[in-house]
Amino acid sequence: GNKSVSPDSSKDSTAKEESSSAAAPTEDIKSEMHIAINAAPATLDIIKTGGDVGRTIADGNIFEGIVNMKSDYTAGLELAESYEVNEDYTEWTYKLRQGVMFHNGQEMKADDVVASMNRWIECCSNASQMIGNSRFEKVDDYTVKISMEESLMYLNELMATAGQMPAIVPASTIADADPETGLLKEYIGTGPYKFDEWQQDQYIKIVKFDDYTPYGTPGECDARVGYKEAKTPDVYFDIVPDDATRVAGIQTGEYDFIYKLPLDNYSMFENNSDYTLFNDMNGSLGMIYNKKQGISADSVFRQAVNAALDMDAIMQSAYTDPTFYRLDSCYMYQEQLEWYTEAGKEYYNVKDMNRVKELLDEAGYNGETFTLLVSSDYQEFYNAAVVVENQLEKAGIDVTLLVCDWATFLSYRSDPTAFDGFITSWSPVALPTLMNWMTESYPGWVVDTKLIDMEKELNTSTSKEDSLTNWEEMQEYCWSTSLPISKFGDFSMCCVSSSKINNMIYHFGPFAWNATVSK
Amino acid sequence: MSMEVVLEAQNIRKYFPVKGNMGKVVNHVKAVDDVSVKLYRGETFGLVGETGCGKSTLGRTLMKLLEPTAGTICIENKDITNYSERKMRSVRSYIQMVFQDPYSSLNPRKKVGQILEEVLMIQKIKCDRQKTVLDILEKVGLRKEHYYRFPHEFSGGQRQRIGLARALILNPGIIVCDEPVSALDVSIQSQIINLLLDLQEERNLSYLFIAHDMSVVKFISDRIGVMYLGHLVEEAETAELFANPLHPYTQALLSAVPEANPHVRKKRIVLQGDVPSPLNPPSGCVFHERCPYAKPICSQEKPVKKEMAKDHTVNCHLYEK
Amino acid sequence: MKKYVVKRVLSLIPVLIIVSVVIFCLIHLTPGDPARTMLGDQASEIEVENLRESMGLNDPIVVQYVHWVGGIFHGDFGTSIFMDEPMYKIILDHIGPTISLTIYALLISLIIAMPCGIIAARKRGKSQDQVISVFSMVGISVPSFLLGMLLIILFSVRMKILPSAGYKAIVDNGFLKHIEYLTLPAISLGLMQAALITRMTRSSVLEVLGSDYIKMAKAKGVKDKVILIKHALRNALLPIITVIGQSFIALLSGATVVETVFNIPGIGQLVVNSVLRRDYEVIQAVVLVIALGNVVVNLIVDLLYGLADPRISLE
Amino acid sequence: MDNISAKTTNMQEEENIAVLKKQLKKEQRQIKIHKFTNNKLAMIGAVITIAMALVAILAPVIAPAGPYDMLVSDRLKNPSSVHIFGTDTFGRDLFSRIIYGARVSMGVGAAVSTISLVVGMVIGLYSSYYKTLDSILMRICDGLKAIPAILLAIAFMAVMGTSVRNVIISLAIVYIPDIARITRSSALMVKEQMYIESMKALGASANRIIWFHIAPNVLSPVIVQTSFIFATAIVQEASLSFLGVGVPVPAPSWGNILYEGKTVIYNAWWMIVLPGLSMAFPVLGLNLFGDGIREVMDPMSN
Amino acid sequence: MAEQEKILEVKKLTTSFKTERGKMNAVQGVSFYVNKGEILGVVGESGCGKSVTAQSILRLYDEKYLVEYQGEILFDGVDLLEIPEKEMQNKRGKDISMVFQDALSALNPVFTVGEQIMEPLMNHQHMKKEEARKRAVEMLRLVGIPAPEKRVSQYPHELSGGMRQRVMIAIALSCNPRLLIADEPTTALDVTIQAQIIDLIVELNFKMHMGVILITHDLAVVAETCKRVIVMYLGQTVEEADVNDIFDHPMHPYTNGLIESIPLLEDKGVKRLHTISGMVPLLNQIPKGCRFAPRCPYATERCHREMPEFVNADGRHKVRCFYPIGLE
Ligand SMILES: Nc1ncnc2c1ncn2[C@@H]1O[C@H](COP(=O)(O)OP(=O)(O)OP(=O)(O)O)[C@@H](O)[C@H]1O
Ligand SMILES: Nc1ncnc2c1ncn2[C@@H]1O[C@H](COP(=O)(O)OP(=O)(O)OP(=O)(O)O)[C@@H](O)[C@H]1O
Ligand SMILES: [Mg+2]
């Protein structure tokens, strides 16, 4: 059947399985599933590195965490059976599930969890910033705890939605990690699939892990959390960088699922019962200013730039059609009801040339060049950049577009003298301060001390209400005064599966478990 | 005739490697084997001999178009054997060559006028080049209007004359003529020979004249050398050679000259045996296998040069003193 | 000749040294580094710095170079932080598909180009010539990725007779599957090369058609076709061999675009991916291998010159 | 008396020759013009090439809109009377972009092919002539050919900033060995001809032999290869620009229009077909023209 | 002598080249015949069209781009200019073969001489490779090339001028043609080899009844071998007669001049050789009347105005002149 997952119905991604027994491998079910991804991950050590593709392949399939993300961006328990926290949110204790096996045959114990979690805290900049010097400790074989100096109410959210995954791996693999790079040499987790083979530039293959014991209620799986079962024994993630090739491949049946459908091709699959389309709000696009140096260090100038932008044109050029984007001034997602606020809305999408002129005059703008950095690896960013350039030029700001490949982009981006603004996107997170551009060290560099204090306050608050008011204030402050970024809007990512795939759970990407492919 | 030597070559050897299947050198063609020649100012030295005996190779070696395997070459008393290509260039205007194969020695993409004018340009001769070229064309019996034609539009004989014009245009001191008139009809041939003689008289030119037509050679040469299989077997003044050929090969050669008279049938000396190959020359005297007068010593020892009369030398065991 | 071959093979050493120095310099001129690309978007500056340090990227270039060359002498061609495999295996894995594809594409192009070129030369100025000329010029100007996509749409999506993308190794899947998957990419590469070789054949054959020996062959009663194929083509072979050699080299060192469109894990993809993620050691190793390949292919081409034209001696 | 008549005949002769020279020159000119104008295809080639060059030069006059004028809401509109070639993914007028694109693309094509032609021929000719040079230059070419163009381009960009120049230099470096090899192959054959030996006998310098006698005889395969390079350089330019190491971006070029069109190949044919056609034109023109030059230079043809 | 069978008869052959300067008739209205077993000598001024005539008989020039033929060439009664190219291919090299004037450029530089000799053998006589090779060696030996077993595998550029010419002869003779057109076959040969080759041709001509057209400048060779001679001047035949008649009393002033120009071995003390004064006109500037008139010592006003016919003057002696020498 034709199923289109629209943003407002994203709760649907909690797939209700009709009957778990019927889905056992039978003759009319294939033993292989081919998912075409658009790029090879740098590594599957997703604790050390972030990245969509790596998460899609490994998170939940191979690796599991103590907690993981649910479809409403909150945390659900995965490897932990339960947890306790003290009143001021400084001491967290997790009870682990017993009898959970690693792919190498060992049982998961507290030692493994402690080693994994502490490695994560060190690797993940969000985590190390919020957790500081505290580390997990073993209480007994199945209990771990962490005590912190300052309260951290959102530890679970941090673990569930941070850019890098706090995956639990055997302590021995951590000890065996490559001494030079610190990367894991073996990908051993506790998930329903185990890593089998990585054919460079061809595919990554994961296979069913026979000793996996599902948790939760059969048939109930909310995004990554719930009852998981490897129904298709072999899953291939075919690495297909060329967009058109993926599109052709789903049509020829080469692939059962393609990741990142070029949006212009959406209409080809619409109203076609052979395919299922997935269209899910996936992140936000925006321009991050260099607040450390150069002309955009002046917040008034940033305001001027922001006032010149026509967000609709930008988003349309990047995402082709309102089906795939929405204009929204809130840094957090509409779906994250608790965090949603319209504070600062009036500064968004103003496209008022008089205002721009006023602001430019106020900033004393003198025809200096605004260097806009963008990577050509992402067509959408590049498209947006072209439009931004066009609009700013029209507004009387001299813009140089600096387009480069990803590696160059990363290195220029970390050099405050190289750019004034760059275009990027970020994924939804459970806590506003987890948005990477909020951190001081992230390129763009938040230097506004007031904003930094507000962040700190939010992080350490111990009541929901406090943090929400904090947040509202903070967003208002950002839009009106500090303007660390200009958010353009939210966008969705499209994927297509052949309608032969059943029970595919989709949330930021396809999940292989529980899904079957009929012949 | 002065007795000034303009070109002297001593003990020239030129061997070509012969390659086997895998490009390995399996043998050598001894195209020129220990030949010494002298050319005096204002004289014509005729060179005759069996085809493939190394006349052209000798000519090309003297021009240093081929590196001699051994031996020395002196031009105007300067030893040019080890001259570099660059240094040779200044010598080139003095010694010129008419190639045996006229067509392939002309660049098919250049018009005759260009070919000839270029020569003047190369040697940086300042004059009305086009006029000089038109003149020389006429001199060799072509027409001025041929100036803008490509070599392929000419007949064999006409091409040969272009080659000749190219050698003459520079006023060289020595010309190596490798069959310069073989493709010409007798009337043009006479015209060319007259021209060569006139020039010689005018400018005291020296010719090394390679030809097959004995009557032409006889007519034009002052001295004649006879080559056989890479060796210079006999050398004498023209009249002397024709009157008194010593080497059995020379005798056979002269007897084979046809007559331009249908009524005369001459008696030829027919040589016995196969023509030997320079790939694998016979031991001793290279001619002994075909020589009607061969003696046992001929197959064992190489004969040395002997002067039988004034300026008449021969390499043959028959003439032991 | 043996000497010549040995000499040429020895000349590899300076080539490799120079190439390695050049490539090393180039790599270090390019912004970006493997540590940063490995750690990705989210990594903190400190972590990147640590990784750079432990990878030795902060050493002076000369030290890095000496270190790398030293490794080579111990049989260690470096390691990729992105690919957890020994270097020789990485290269072998990628070179297989490329070689298959190259040979297949060249075969296709030769089968098309030789007859077309000869016909065009023979019918110079006639309609056949013009049709072939126009096709070959279109072939030259259609980018291979476009051709590839059109082929996919036609043969895979519409007609469903050939797979659209992917690669099946001979050893695992058998020859037929292997060929099946390579057919479309080979065609799209082959057509482009065919266009060039056709033009080259036409023009070189035309060059020799006016020669006397062609006339001579005619006088011997040799048939027209045989004259063209045996006498004319043989004499026109040098530039043709050269383009074939050059095509071979070009394809070997990466039919990048086509490999991407058809998702073939070949050298071209390896090079581009390594360059894009600054996988230094892989770039260095691959470039050296390609240089080696070039020297070998050109050696073969040069030896073929000698066979094609006995007057040429390169020694 | 005798003297005087000799003088007059001399003068007369001078005059005759002068007349003849003039006559020959005139005839020659006529032949050349005739040969070229009679070569219809070459004329068509020349006309196409010149027309394309004019289009590039006169782009601001011809183009109905600016190459950067965008109206995003108008994206991917079919060709119509407003936008005769339709619009691109940013809603820019494709016709104008293609016309402006001619500047970059033909510029890059021409520059790359000219540089590699000149440098490649120098390398090829000299290495065919001097054996020691051969082993050095050819090995350098082998090495050059191994270095990936993207790497070169990225490195150049880092050193010299983004500009078309980087693309041109990096592509030229990649293509020089091709021309060098093709030149060398023909030159090796030509070098063995008797007429080269005869030039040596005339005392021609190596340079003269190389440039006046070998070079014209190797041109025809070189022309073919050069026109091929012209075409591939245009496409390559795009793939490099796309990595940000080429033409500073929103600037239009046929290659990057094609690349943008690639993603919409299923729903906007004009984004592929039209820039593709515009690329085929100069290639066709150049090839026909090159053929014509070959014919005119070929002494055997008439 | 009984009237013999004509193996080849050329009637009013005209060959015109399409050149940059327009059409040029290199050969105009040439007629002659060759009998079976006869050697016909062709002499004439350099550039008068001998080679062009020879090559026209085989239709070697490219008819599409280069030349235009007119007239008739009857070989065994069949007009060669009419038959299709396919049939012509069958005749070339097998029935009629040719020795080219320029031996180096006519041999294919990239094949060994052996391969080049074997080609027509395998083509026309359907020999096996081995057999053909043996035959090639035999042919080389026949034309007097030493060490033929080694020479077969050499390339043309490795041979001397004379050897190349002999290779050409070997190719031409390999299939025992019925008509041999030899375009200056002995120019590059020394007299001994020349004698040998001429003997060979005469022998074949005698034994196999091979017709021969012998184009040469060497009047001595003509005198020794030919029965009948034609003399050409500027694209036309000007005289045709038995060899004795030509040498004894040439009728055309050109022939006369030619014979007088021969340098003789016995000549003593001559300082200059006799030449025919004047120059051959260009093909596109041919005089209206008799073509030789501008250079003819006996030319009258009529000669400059009118073109004389090629007519029988005295028995089998044909001449193109209003005032043949010795007939006044
Ligand atoms: N391809 C051509 N194009 C134009 N003119 C030509 C061509 N070939 C020959 N000619 C002209 O035709 C005339 C006859 O040439 P041909 O080769 O038959 O002379 P020939 O009698 O064989 O002279 P030779 O004894 O010098 O070889 C010459 O004037 C020559 O210039
Ligand atoms: N490049 C070469 N490679 C091998 N052998 C060669 C080469 N050039 C000439 N020869 C051999 O050298 C010998 C002498 O050749 P050369 O051309 O000097 O003879 P020639 O006396 O000029 O004969 P002709 O009178 O026939 O021209 C021949 O046996 C020939 O085969
Ligand atoms: Mg010779």
Ligand SMILES: [Mg+2]
């Ligand atoms: Mg001739």
